[in-house]
Amino acid sequence: MSSAAGSAPWDLFGYFADHRAEVLDLLWAHTWLSVLPVVIGLLVALPIGWLARRYRWAYPPVVSVSGLLYTIPSLALFVVMPTLLGTQILDPLNVVAALTLYTVALLVRVVADGLAAVPEDAVQAATAMGFTRLQRLRTVELPLAVPVIAAGLRVAMVANVSLVAIAATIGIPQLGQLFITGFQLSVTGPYYPPIVLGIVLSVALALLLDRSIVLGARLITPWQRVSAAR
Amino acid sequence: MIRFDAVSKAYPDGTVAVDELSLTAPSGQITVLVGPSGCGKTTSLRMVNRMVEPTSGTITIDDRDVTSVSATDLRRGIGYVIQHAGLFPHRTVVDNVATVPLLTGTGRRQARRRAIELMELVGLPASFADRYPAQLSGGQQQRVGVARALAADPPVMLMDEPFSAVDPVVRDQLQQEFLRLQGELGKTILFVTHDIDEAITLGDRVAVLAVGGRLAQVAAPADLLATPADPFVAEFVGRDRGYRALGFISAEVAVATEPTVALGAPVARAHDVAVDDWVLVVDDGQLPQGWLHLRAHPDGGPGPAPGDPVTPDLLNLGGTLSALGGTLREALDAALSSPSGRGVVVDEDGRLIGSVRAGTVLEHLHAATADPSAQVRP
Missing domain, CATH: 3.10.580.10 (CBS-domain)
Known part of the structure; x- marks a missing residue:
């Protein structure tokens, strides 16, 4: 890879053509490392968010604690994860676990607020018609909370795409690897293709995942698109 | 028949919402609970389907204590209509109406067929079936709310200010249609309103509640207008009661020819x-x-x-x-x-x-x- 150094500092496509298989592997790793924590994080945040909504006294502490979690630097979290989980330092699970924690921190509040935004009339009506608490949650409250939760998911998703890159510093391969490569190749003279390629692919991935969430949310909330006739 | 027997509701902070309420809502009739805000009328209504649990006293429906069955089973057998209808915004009109039948295990096809019948009964065209509530006017939404409450054909209906949030013309129309419907269906209805005019228009019997949850008077509307039991009722029934009472005397007035x-x-x-x-x-x-x-x-x-x-x-x-x-x-x-x-x-x-x-x-x-x-x- 050193042969290209200095000759064409902006040759993005040339670099990609030369390292196609490697870059695609990094892209794929980046994708699942970003998506998996959001999926797990949502599943974990749903019951916690529900509890914070159900028991009002739990809301302030839950929101403060989850807010604090977000202030832990990601690099520090990546490094301590092996100790906490008993995993190898190079295990991608460390990254998944750390990012899941961030996602939970972000989504707990979103879920609680989403449930709080469900029209009280609809909740009352469901109760009065004999829904059990679980039926009401599953068929009335969660569907009506989708727009708020989806908005939170978009933030978590995009944040994860950028956070994953930091894991390159602890040797987990994904698009962040391109920045390290670019840095190493630029020691003797400027050589940007890997860095720019990394940025372009990260942004494209973030946009794609963001759009997927928007589209998915739209598909399951057809009622949101009707124009009010009132 | 819904019977309140010395029912009270006090909150931990000492507020008494309902005070020793004893009241009977006869079968097949509309009993209206009317009073100013804070008189405990909605609390009383919600104690019937156990959305609020009384502090003391018992409530029976057809001589069965409401606490003798689970709250969810009790509620599935009671129609409930609220202000603003409380429709599910994410469900179509037909699915809203079919809510309780679907909940109790009626097949989807049959529940939808029944829902369409009910829509027609309350004066909504079947073409509205696949619309969402946001596409309906306030009056139309309220009709859907009534249809939804009727879907499981419950003998008892609780109605909490169902017509208060619509404009006066639509309210008048909904009230008249509601009376026509009740003439056909003969449900046992407990109806809450703050509007004495509505109480007098709709009620077979009107129960006036005072602030603090005290039952001031129960009477047929004409009697309420003619002989208020105390100054509170007289005040609440209002200044036009002499004129309103004319609404209970049928006119056999000689009609003159009009060119x-x-x-x-x-x-x-x-x-x-x-x-x-x-x-x-x-x-x-x-x-x-x-x-x-x-x-x-x-x-x-x-x-x-x-x-x-x-x-x-x-x-x-x-x-x-x-x-x-x-x-x-x-x-x-x-x-x-x-x-x-x-x-x-x-x-x-x-x-x-x-x-x-x-x-x-x-x-x-x-x-x-x-x-x-x-x-x-x-």
């Missing part, structure tokens, strides 16, 4: 028949269209020229119509609101019968109240 001209006839013909410069205009089907004034306009313009035809834009549309055999209140209102002072009386198809003057109505009232056998509608 008319047809739409399109020359104004000159109106001059021949007018009384006090006013003449009633009817269409081909004898349906009253409005009053024609033959004198010059007050703003200085000339009156209608004798050679011109009578057109709708010349007509004064003031004046309500009174149905033959309606109440004294309708008859008096027709007379008082008519620009000519003559209230228009029509038959059940809306065709002109004649007219009455306010004086005639009052003479009739005088005779009716002097005669103990006067017809007072229950």
Whole structure:
């Protein structure tokens, strides 16, 4: 890879053509490392968010604690994860676990607020018609909370795409690897293709995942698109 | 029959929402709970389906304690209608109506078929089935709310200010249709409102609650207007109660013949028949269209020229119509609101019968109240 150094500092496509298989592997790793924590994080945040909504006294502490979690630097979290989980330092699970924690921190509040935004009339009506608490949650409250939760998911998703890159510093391969490569190749003279390629692919991935969430949310909330006739 | 037996609800902070309420809502009738805000009427209603648990006392439906079954089973057997309808915004109209049947395990196809029937029953076209609530007007949403409450054919219905959030014209219409529906269905209904007019219009029996959850009086609407039990009830029933009470006396007032001209006839013909410069205009089907004034306009313009035809834009549309055999209140209102002072009386198809003057109505009232056998509608 050193042969290209200095000759064409902006040759993005040339670099990609030369390292196609490697870059695609990094892209794929980046994708699942970003998506998996959001999926797990949502599943974990749903019951916690529900509890914070159900028991009002739990809301302030839950929101403060989850807010604090977000202030832990990601690099520090990546490094301590092996100790906490008993995993190898190079295990991608460390990254998944750390990012899941961030996602939970972000989504707990979103879920609680989403449930709080469900029209009280609809909740009352469901109760009065004999829904059990679980039926009401599953068929009335969660569907009506989708727009708020989806908005939170978009933030978590995009944040994860950028956070994953930091894991390159602890040797987990994904698009962040391109920045390290670019840095190493630029020691003797400027050589940007890997860095720019990394940025372009990260942004494209973030946009794609963001759009997927928007589209998915739209598909399951057809009622949101009707124009009010009132 | 819904029976409250010494039911109280006190909150931990000491607020008493309902105080020793004993009340019976007879089967097949509309019992209205009416009172100012803070009188515990909604709390009382919600104790029936256990959305609120009483502090003491018992509530029975057809002699069965409401606590003898699980809250969810109890609620599935009670229709419930609330203000703003409380429809599920994410479900279509037909799915909203089918909610309880689907909950109790009725097949989807059958539940939807039943829902469409109910939509028609409450006056919604079947074409609304696949719309979402946000696409409906407030009045239409409230109809969906009523249909949804009726879906499982519950013998008992609880209605919490169902018509309060719609405009007066729509409210009037919904109230009349609700009474027609109740005439067909004969449900046992407990109905909460803060509006004494609504209570009197809809209730077979009206229970007036005072702040602090005290039951001040239970009576038929006419009795409530005629003999308020205490100053609170008298105050709450309001200043117009003498006039409102006329709504419970049917009118057998002598109707005078009213000369008319047809739409399109020359104004000159109106001059021949007018009384006090006013003449009633009817269409081909004898349906009253409005009053024609033959004198010059007050703003200085000339009156209608004798050679011109009578057109709708010349007509004064003031004046309500009174149905033959309606109440004294309708008859008096027709007379008082008519620009000519003559209230228009029509038959059940809306065709002109004649007219009455306010004086005639009052003479009739005088005779009716002097005669103990006067017809007072229950």
